[in-house]
Amino acid sequence: MNDAQDVLTGLDPEQRAVAEAVRGPVCVLAGAGTGKTRAITHRIAYAVRSGVVDAQSVLAVTFTTRAAGELRLRLRALGAPGVQARTFHAAALRQLTYFWPRVIGGAVPSVIESKLPVLGEACRRLGVTADRAKLRDLASEVEWAKVTQISPEDYEEAKEKYHRTPPVKPEEMARVYDAYEQIRRERHLVDFETILELTAAVMTEHQEVAAQIRQQYRYFVVDEYQDVNPLQKMLLDTWLGGRDDLCVVGDPNQTIYSFTGASPHYLTGFGAQYPNAAVIKLVRDYRSTPQVVDLANLVIAKGRSPHRLELVAQRPDGPKPQFREYDDEPGEAADVARGIRKLLDKGVPAREIAVLFRVNSQSEAYEKALSDAKIHYVLRGAERFFERPEVRHAVVLLRGAARSAAGEPLASEVHNILSSAGLTPAPPGGGKEREKWESLKALADLAEDMAAEGADLPAFVAELERRASEQHAPPVEGVTLASLHAAKGLEWDAVFLVGVTDGMLPIIYAETPEQIEEERRLLYVGVTRAREHLSISWALSRAPGGRKSRRPSRFLDGLTGRASAPPRLAPGTRERRQVAAPVSCRVCAKTLVNATEQKLGRCSTCPADYDEALLERLKAWRTATAKEAKVPPYVIFTDVTLQAIAERAPATEQELLAIAGVGRVKIDRYGDAVLALCRT
Structure with missing residues (x-):
């Protein structure tokens, strides 16, 4: 392309408005499937091609290495190959590494890829018992504290302010956090949060560094701006240095990472920070059929957000979304497998x-059902494809073989090499061995695709190295099993949303209005992953013959009839409508508005009369139950809920159910055990 105007060809009116808004500040509110990546890459290319900015002066920031790689590929195709597209961490680390010798001196610190080993040592120093699951929870809490700029000494106070439920006692959490930081500094290590922190600090304390970076980068684009956290925002503001040539892109309907410290307020409040900003909305949905789009709009319209976007479908009609109810989870999984077949x-x-679910533990039933039906599947988790041990090992073998390649056909040569690494003709049953097999099979399939294009083994290895640098995993020919969080940014022709019950979606420990609304947005994300076929299902009990005490998610109230008639419901099952009744103090009868007081059923200043021994028994039971289930204790019951149970000592299921924080799902799982403890 030689003419800058060519870059605008094929854009819809709103996308073109984004592309032509070449000077900031610009805020693009882009709904699911509306072509936001297309819009922002054409904006950058148009600005470069029309001479508004040099390609080397542009920094496009996104959240994943894969997304950054996709931006670079598209920009190269549009004639803007010199643009820097990086994650926050990659951009900051590059700058920090470059300036470290000049302004700090000595060796550049090593980067911690995982906090778990350092946290494990911190726990051992403090005598804190922590298995791998608890270490992951501790790592998540440390990351939250660091991105929100909370120090170890301020953690306990911040925990109350932000309503955090740490995996250990708050004072213990603060000590673990402090020990982690001490070990990190002793070992001359930096984690991802420290990289951002130090880069901003170096720019703030050394004006010559700030001047050089700001001279280099004059034009900023930030994707997924609804997921920016306070630390990233601080670094972005430091990069800008008071300038406003900034374009941000995001979707308030897809804010699902608040628990990590991400804040949608930077997106929704962009106009307040930059009163002269151009705000452009992308609402034409090119991904999904009108039936899917209509359901997505209905899901989000029932929420509280004043910033929601209403999508307008652009595709032809498709099948209506299906709603299905089952007696138990195995029955649900088996029927989903039949639907997939x-x-x-x-x-x-x-x-x-x-197949998308709320938590990873739900995948087991679907792994079994798909294996029984002889349907290939792949588990999509948080671990990056090229960081998996089996993939790293396979790449080493392939790289070694490429040095002495004998000219054999690529596909057969790769198959032979991967066979020695564990690739078999047929997949194993499930679990970790299945994941390993799927990884190796993906490499073999990529080799077959490249063989058809005439590639040899050295070219194949070079392609793997390129993909590894951009986290561009090869596609796997199998049904995807993934959590809703892991599914964000992806799309499929057919999506099965499973286990959509109250207690799972919204998750049982989502208690505040803000947390509930984020769970609603999570369902919205799941719905908008589907291009054409969409099925939403739930089971009334966990196991065959179990008590059918579960209910479909409250987010589906009033929606199932509009999308399609649900199948036959169990006898006596009716549509549920919930209206929250006011809660009064059982001591002084005052109406309670504080969430903690509502759960306790009394004012915090009113006297409490309870059996301390019962509370200790409940806590011991919770610890053992959480350990067995490999979940944090608060997932079972929060401290406040246990306190309320101890104060009321319920004798019946109805009395237990009357306590805030004890719903039908928890009655089904833990009711008998709790009542037995209360009778002891």
């Missing part, structure tokens, strides 16, 4: 089908 028989590729 029907789609496969109709020609829908397995890689274009996904």
